[in-house]
Structure formats: C-alpha cells, structure tokens
Amino acid sequence: MKDFINKLYKNHSLIYKGLLFIATTFLIVYLFPKGGKFKYDFEKGKPWQSENLYAPFDFAIIKMDAEIASEKDELVKKSILYFNLDNTIEAKVKASYKNQFNNVFSDSISRGAYRKLYNAGEVIISNLYLFGILSENYNFPDEKAIVILDGRVKKQDGFFSNLIKPDAVSKVIDNVLNKYELMHYKTEFTSLFFDLIEPNLTFNKSFTDKVLQEEIGKIAYARGSIEKETLIVSKGEVIDGEKYQVLKSLQSEYESQVWNESNYIWVLFAYTLLVALALLMLLLFLRKYRMRVFENNTKVTFIFFNVSLVIFITTLVVNYDSKYIYVVPICILPLVFKAFFDARLGLFAHVLTVLLIGFIVPNSYEYMFLQIIAGIVTILTVSELYKRANLFISVGQITLIYIIAYFAFFVIHEGSVKTIKWETFMWFILSGLATLFVQPLIYAYEKLFGLVSDVSLLELSDTNSKLLKELSDKAPGTFHHSLNVANLAEASANEIGANAMLVRVGALYHDIGKMENPTYFTENQSTGINPHDELSSRESARIITDHVINGIEIARKNNLPDRVIDFIRTHHGTSIVYYFYMQEKKDFKEVDKLDFSYPGPKPFSKETAILMMCDSIEAASKSLKDPTSTKIDAFVESIINKQIEEGQFLNANITFKEIESIKKVLKYKLANIYHLRIEYPE
Template sequence: MKDFLNKLYRNHSLIYKVLLFICTTFLIVYLFPKSGKFKYNFEKGKPWQSENLYAPFDFAIKKSESEINKEKEDIINNGTLYFSIDSSIENKVKTAFKKEFTTNFSDTISLTSSSELYKTGIDIISQLYAFGVLNESYSFSEEKRIVILDERVKKQEGIYFDLIKLDKVTSVIEKVLKKHKLSSNKTEFVSLFYDLVEPNLTFDKSFTDKALQEELDKIVYARGSIEKQTLIVSKGEVVQGDKYQILKSLQSEYESQVWSKSSYIWILFAYTLLVALALLMLLLFLMKYRLSVFENNTKVTFIFFNIFLLIFLTTMVVNYNSKFIYVVPICILPLVFKAFFDARLGLFSHVITVLLLGFVVPNSYEYMFLQIIAGIVTILTVKELYKRANLFISVGQITLIYFIAYFAFFVIHEGTVETLDWKTFGYFVLCGLATLFVQPLIYVYEKVFGLVSDVSLLELSDTNSKLLKELSNKAPGTFHHSLNVANLAESSANEIGANAMLVRVGALYHDIGKMKSPTYFTENQSTGINPHDELSSKESARIITDHVIDGIEIAKKNNLPDRVIDFIRTHHGTSVVYYFYMQEKKNHDDVDRLDFSYPGPKPFSKETAILMMCDSIEAASKSLKEPTSTKIDAFVENIINKQIEEGQFLNANITFKEIESIKKVLKHKLANIYHLRIEYPE
C-alpha cells in the first residue's frame, strides 16, 4: 500500500493532467448541441454538390418558417374576441329610467306626448343594449369578429363595431330621437341617460387567449410527404424553392431521428472522441515543444480553462441568437496566450479552439476560416502588448480582416452586394471593442493564476519601484552594476530572439540579496576598508554565496513573480567563489570545493543563461587594466568558455551559435563602454 501511495505521489502531476483532460473533454461535449449532424452541406440558390440524393426514409415536408408565421398572423388577425355580458344591467337601466322619467319631463305636457317620449326612451335603451355597452374602449379593429357570452354560454355574435363605447352613447341617442322626430328633446335625454347608462360588457381576455391558442395549436406544420427512395435532388441541380424546403425537412427529420434513437450513445461517444483528439493534440504539442509549460500544472489548467471559457461563451451566444456569433471576441485567446507564453502556442491553441467551435456554430466553414485568419493576424501584428497603441492597431487590423473576409464570403454566396447585411459589420466592430478587454483580463489572470506577462514586467522594470529604490540606497554600487548588466542582457537577448523584457527585469533584481550585507561586496566598498580581511576564506565565501538565498527571501517577501526569482537562483549557477577558494587552497591542501560553490541550480532557459554571462562579464570587467579590443575579446572568450567547460549551460536551451552571438554583442558593448576604437585587420 505504501509503495502504491508513493507511486501515486511521484506521478501526481501526470494524474492531475489526465483528470483535467477528461473533465474538460466532458464539459465541452456537454455544451455541444443535442442533435446529430446532417452529412450533406447545401445552400439556397447553389447547385447540389453531392451525388443524387434519395429519401433514406419516409418523412413529412415541413412548411417554411415564413409560411407558418403567415398562418399564425392570419389566425391572430382573424381571431374572435370574447366579451362577458351582465344581462341584469338592461332591466336595471329601464327601471331607473321609468323612475326618473316623470322627474325629468314636465307634467304639463300632454299624455300623448308623454307616452311618445317614454317609448322613445325605452327604444334608446334597447338600441344601447342591443349588443351591449363596453366598460372601456379597446384598440381593436372595427371589423374584428366578436362573441358575447352570458355565463360562458354564447349569446350572440357580431363585429366589434356593433358594441357601444361610452363616448358613442350620445350619437345613439341622437339617432333614435331623429328617428322619432324628437330632436328638440336631445338635451333632456342626454342629461337623463348620462346618469342612467351603465356598461354591461367586459372583455374576457383569458377566454379569448385560450380560444386563440386552440386555433394556433391546430396549425399543421407539414404539407405533404416524401416516400422512401424517392429522388429528392440530382447532382448539379440548383437548390431552391420546394427542393430547398424538402432538404431542410430531411435535415431536421434526420437530426431528430438520429439523436432520439438508440444511436444517441454512439453519437455522444463520437463527439467525445473528436474533442479528446483535439485536446490530446494540444497536450502532445506542449509535451514536445513546450515542456516547461507541460510540466507546470497551473499553466496547463490556465490553457484548458481559457479554451473551455471561449467555447462556453460562444455556445451561450448561439443558444440566445446565432446572429450575434461574431460579437464573441475569439481573438482574445491568442492575445492572452501570447502575453503569457509565446506566439506559436497561442496560434496552435487558437486553431484547436476554432476547430471545436465548428461543432457549435452555424456556417461552420465560413466561421472557422474567418476566425483562423483573424487569429493569424493577431499573432503576426501584436508584438509588444504592454504598449497600448500596439493593441489598438492590432484590433483595427483584426476588424479589417473580418470585414474583408465576410464581404468575400457574402459575394460568393449571394453573387451580389445589393443585399449586403451591414449589421454584421457592426458586430465585427463590437467584437473589436470587446477584444480590448484583454488588458484587464490579463491583470485578473496574473492575480488568479500567478502568471507574469510583459505588462507586469514593464511595471517591475521601473527603477523607481520600492524594492529597487531600497537597493539603490543600501547598495548603490550593486544597483549600478545591475543597471549595467540589464543593458548588456537586454542587447544580448534581442540579438538571439529571447525575451528581452524578462531578462532585463531579472538583471535588475538578480543581486537584491546583497542589500543584507552590502559592504561585503567590492562594488559597495567606498571607504577602502574590506571586512573580509577579518574573516576566514570559508566565512567570506559563505557570505558571498548567501546573497543568492537572501535575494530569494527578499523577492518572496516583496511578492516578486517566480519567473523573476529564477534569475536570482541561477545567475551564479553552481560556480565557485574563485578568489576565496584559491586563498583557502594556499593554506590548506584538502579543500572541499562545495564549501565555496553557489547552491544553484544552473540556468535552465536562454534568458537565465544570458544573465549569467552578462553578470560575470560586467563584474569582472572592472578588473581590466588598460583595456584594448584584443584584451576585451580574450577576456569575454575566457569567461564564457570557462562557464561552458563547467557545464553551466547544459540545462539551458541555448545553442553554441547563440552563445557566439552573445559574445559578439558583449565585446562590442564593452568596447563602447571603454571608448575603444574597433581594430580592423590590415
């Protein structure tokens, strides 16, 4: 059991990557659309590219979306409105009229006139309540069909125009009075009925909506059917009209049948295989070409997280409305990866992500072409992300590429520019603006994942920062030495294509451990007193080598990134404090070399190797007396060749050719520092 646990512990990094790989695969597959994929590609108005297609099974021809929408619109426009009636209101108004009649009309009028007026009033009430009086006005069409319900039972039907609105009561009174030739009594009747008339009709919205829904539910979504083995379309035939609708029906039926039957598990398995294959290619790329990234679980997690995040965002947008698909800033991915890693990894990851998105988005070929081209442009144009102008220029170029590629695809599909959808260009502009969000996103990632980008390196290179200010105050000689080393290292890095910003920052902080005991280092001894004179060679060597450990402690206390701390660890490698080692050998024959050696490790990257060379050259150059070009050349060759002989660069991925280039830069720089003229051969 113990051996098993030890084995698990030794392989815990690999086990973590396997679990991460499996989880990411299943999460991505979960986001994929729950349907099969129709194996034929076709477009309206374009020739059928495949062989003759025969119906693989019986299926119904579905109506187009426009046809269904037209039917729905007709049903809604011709739908019936239902009103509930209170039948007691009419009798109530008649009773009230009878009671108020004698009060409102003078007793002095003749009996005949009184009888005529009373009949007229009853006629007015009958006219008002022939269909009913509405409790409020509605904005329905006058021709809209209506049904009046009494206790949910149909009483009568008509059109909305037949119903009396409250503002139409006066016109009904006038019409009846005119009919009875009693127009002179209009004022009395209007005044009387103004107080008597009550609405007896209420719009029954719930019943109307229910009836409308029942009509909508009766819509048939198919028109005709196709039998198995019927020829649907021939090779070269233009796909349009009924042919297009039949193909769309077959595609829909095929996808629904495939996904709903027993083959569900097989399709899910196939999706999983494809996603796993894509992610496996990414892992293999890391393992073969970016081993330092592959061995760092945090960085692998960071890469997989960003890929999943973009697939998740794109899926959400597609599910909401696929026309906004180009608003998702896919080019953020290569920008982020280039900021934290390099261009090659950024482009490879971008291509893998876009290939996976091909399962999610409509018009997958067009989408993948656009995004891959945009990703390439992103990698090629963004050189120094920490410069704001560069990011804006790059985003402008990316947006322009979107414009050009989309325009070309549209013309190919439609054959004209007259129907060009200008809204899509607006989506590309929004995508470009969203891409600018990469700057705050990089900052968030630095804090969450503990990574370092060129933006942070630029901040750390500021000599007015707290830690470098402290170094300049406590150890001014060391600070000056660090500045000189930074300049040499930056030039060397530029010469061989290494990360110049990273090596410059590493050079500025590589000797911060000397702040603990600054006077024990010659560059800080301004009084002429050397404290090493009172110490043994072994004690002096220990103080000198301890500045590496002290530097690491100070760096961690001040939250410097690990990439910068690596320079502090490795800038002396496992070399020997040669002066005190030789002093000890003069007095003792048996000397342990390890007592005078730095703890290491040896440099393990181009940048850390460059710093070791430049640090040694700059420090030793102070001892040059009457320097000449010949002396400087021999001096540089001797120091770097000695480091090579000691195997200090065995772990660094630096070539002999690159070392020779660095030697050339250092010779040129030292010649300029000492104001020497280059000696040309005769």
C-alpha cells in the same frame, strides 16, 4: 503497498494531468448539443458537391420558418375577440330610464310630444345595447370578428365595429334625435343618459388568447412527404429554395433519428473520442515544445480552464439565441495565452478551441474560418499588451477582419448585398469592445493562478518600488550594477526577439541577495577595507555564493513571481567563484570545485541565458584597463566562450547564431560606455 504508494507519489503530476484531461473531456462533451451530425454539407444557391442523394427513409418536408410565421400572422389577423356580457345592465338601464324621464321632461309638454320623446329614448337604449357598450376604448380594427358570451354561452357574433365605445355614446344619441327631429332636446337627453348608461361588455383577453393558441397549435409544421429511395438532388444540381428545404428536412429528421436510445451511447462515445483527441494534441504540444509549461500543473490547469470556459460561454449563447454567437469575444483566448505564455501556444490552443466549438454553432465552417482568421490577426497584431493604445488598435483591426470576412461570406451565400443583416456588424463591434475586458481578466488570473504578465512586469520594473529602494540604500554599488545589467540585457533581448521586459525585470532583481552582506562585494566597498582579508578562501566563497540563496529568500518574502526568481537562481548557473578557488589552490593541492561553485541551476531559457552573459560582462568590465575596441571584442569573446565551454547554456533554448548576436550588442554597448572623449583645455 509501500512501493505502489511511492510510484503514485513519483507520478502524481502525470496522474493529475490525466484526471484533468478526463474531467475536461467529459465537461466539454456534456456541453455539446445532444444530436448527431448530418454527413453532408450544403449551401443554398450552391451546387450539390456529393454523389446523387436518395432518401434513406420516409420523411416529411418541414415548412420554412417564414411559411410558419406567415400562417401564424394570418391566424392572428383572423382571430376572434371574445367579450363577456353583463345581461342585467340593459334591464336596469330601462327601469331607471322610466323613472328618470318624468324628472327631466315636465308635464307641460303635450301628450304627443311627450310620447315621441319617450319612444326616442327607448330607441337610443335599444341601439346602444343592441350589441353592447364597451367598458373602455379598446384599440382593435373595426373589421375584427367578435363573439359575445353570456356566461359560457355564445349569445351573438359580429364585428368590432358593431360595439359601442364609451366615447361613441353621444354620437348614437345624436343620430336618433336627428332621425326623430328632436335635436333641440339634445341637452336634456345627454344629461339624462349621462347618469343612466352603463357599459355591459368587457374584453375576455384570457379566453381570446387561449382560443388563438389552440388555433396556432393546429398549424401543421410539415407539408407533403418524401418516400424512401426518392431522388432528392443530383450531383452538380443547384440547391434552390425547394430542394434546400427538402435537404434541411432530411437533415433534421436524420439528426433526430441518429440521437435515440439505441445508439445514444455510440454517438456520445464518438463525441468523447473527438474531444479527447483535440485535448490530447494540446497536451502533446505542451510536452513537445513547452516542457516547462507541461511540468507546471497550475499552468496546464489554467490552459484547460480557459478552453472549457470559452466553450461553456459559447454554449450558453447558442442555447439562448444563436444569432448572438459573434458577440462572444473568442479572441480573448489567444490574447490571454500570449500574455502569460507565448504567441505559438496561444494560436495553437485557439485553433483547437475553435474546432471544438464547431460542433456547437450553426454554419460551423463560416464560424471557424472567421474565428481562426481573427485569432491569427490577434497573435500578429497584439504586442506589448501593457501599452494601452496597442490593445485598442488591435481590437479595431480584429473587428475590421470580422466585418470583411462576414461580408464576403454573405455575398457568396446570397449573391447580393440587398438582404445583408447589418445588425450582425453590431455584434462584431460588441465583441471587439468585450475583448477590451482582457486587461482586468489578466489581472484576475494573475491573482488566482499566480501567473505573471507583461503588465505586472512593467510594475516590477519601477525602480521606486520598495525592494529596489532598499537595494539602493543598502547596496548602492549593486543597485547601479543591476541597472547597467538591465540595460545590456534589454538591448540583447530585443536583438534576438526574446522577452525584453522579462529580462529587464530579472536583471533589476538578480542580485538582491547581496543586501544581506553588501560590503563583501567589491562594488559596495567604498572605504578601501576588504572584509575578505579576514576570512579564509572557503568562507569568502560561501558568502559570495550564498547571495543566490539569500536573494531567493528575499524574493519570496516580497512575493516576487517565480518567473523573476528564476533569474536569481540561474544568473551564475553552476560556475565557480574563480578568484577564491585559485587562492585556495595556492594553499592546498586537492580542492573540491563544488565548495567554490554556485548551486545552480543552469539557465533554462533565452532570457536567463542573456542575463548570465550580461551580468558576467558588466561585472568583469570594471577590471578593463585602457579599453580599446580590440580589447573589448576579445574580452566579450573570452567570457562568453568560457561559459559555453562550461556548458552553462545547454539547457537554454538559445542558438549559436543568437549568442553571436548578443556578443555583437555587448561589444557595441561596452564600446559606447568606455568611449574616450578628447581632453578639454583647462
């Protein structure tokens, strides 16, 4: 049991990666659409590339969206409006009219005129309530069919033009009075009916909508059918509108039949295999080419988290409305990976992520082509992300590539630009603007995952920072030495394409451990007194080598990132404090080199190797007497060749060609530093 627990402990990092791999795989599969994939790819207006296709089973031809939309519009146009009738209003108005008529018209009117006026009023009421008076001015077409409901019973039907609107009552009164030649009584009748007339019809919107929805629900979504073994399309035949619709119907039916209870597990298993294969390629890439990233569980988690996050966001957008798919800023992914790792890893992870998203999005080939090209452009154009202008320029280039590629695809599919969807270009612009969110996102990731980007390195390179000011105060000679090393290292990194910002920051902080005992280092001895004179060679060597350990402790207290601490740990590698070692050998024949060696480790990257070379060259160059070009060349060759012989660069991915380039830069820089000027006359 104890051995088993020990094995688990020794392999806990691999076990964690395995669990992370499994969890990410199942999460992505869960996000995938629950449907099979049609095995043929086809496009409207393009020839059928596969063999002759026969119907594998009976299926219905699904109507096109435009057809269904047209049928729905037709039903809406022909839909009936339903109005509720209050059957008490007309009788109430007639009774009130009988009572109020005598109050308006005096007894002095002749009996014949009185009767004529009374009959005209009755005709007005009859005309107004023949169909009814609306409670408000509804805005419907006059030709719209209507049904008047008395309770739940249909009383009569007609057209909307038959109904009297509230603002049309006076017009009905005028028509009747004009017919009876009683227009000179208009004022009296208007005054009379103004108080009497009440609307008796109200629009029953809920019932109208319910009937309309029932009619829409009766729409058939299929027209005709295809029998099994019927030839659908021949090889080389152009896929026109009708054949395209038949193929889309077959695709839909096929995918719905594939994803059923009997083979649900098999389709799920197949998806899992494909996702697992893609994620496995990502892990193998890290193990083969980015071992330091692979060994860091936090960084592996960060990579898998970002891949899953992009797929998750894309799935949400597709489920909401697939036309917004290009709004998702996929290019943030390579930007983030390039900021924290390198371009090669960023592009590799981006391509794998786009391949996985291809299972989710419509027109997957077009989508993958656009996103992969955009990812390549992102990697090629975005450099020095901490410079704000670079990000804006790169986002503009990415957006332009999207627009050009989409335009080309549309012309290929449709054969013209007349029906191009200009709104899609707006989605690309929005995607470009969303890509600018990468700056705050990188900051958030730095805090969440403890990673370091070039933006943070730029902040750390400020010599007015608290820690560097403390170094300047306590050990001014060391601070000046660090500045010189930083300049040499930055120039060397630029020469071989290494991370110049990282190596500069590493150089500025590599000797902060000397603040513990600054006077024990010659660059800080301004009084001419050397405290090493009072110590044994072993004690002196221990103080010198301890500045590495002290530097690491100070760096951790000040929350410097691990990428910077790596420079403190490795800038002397496992080299020997040669001066005190030789002093000890004068007194003792048997001397253990380990007592005079730095703890290491050796440099394990181009940047840390560059710092070791530049640190040794800058420190030793102070001992050069009467420097000449020949002396400087021999001096640089001697120091770096000695480091190579000691195997200090065996763990760093740096080539001999790059080392020679660095030598060339260092020789040039030292020649400028020690350039002798002419003597000016006094």
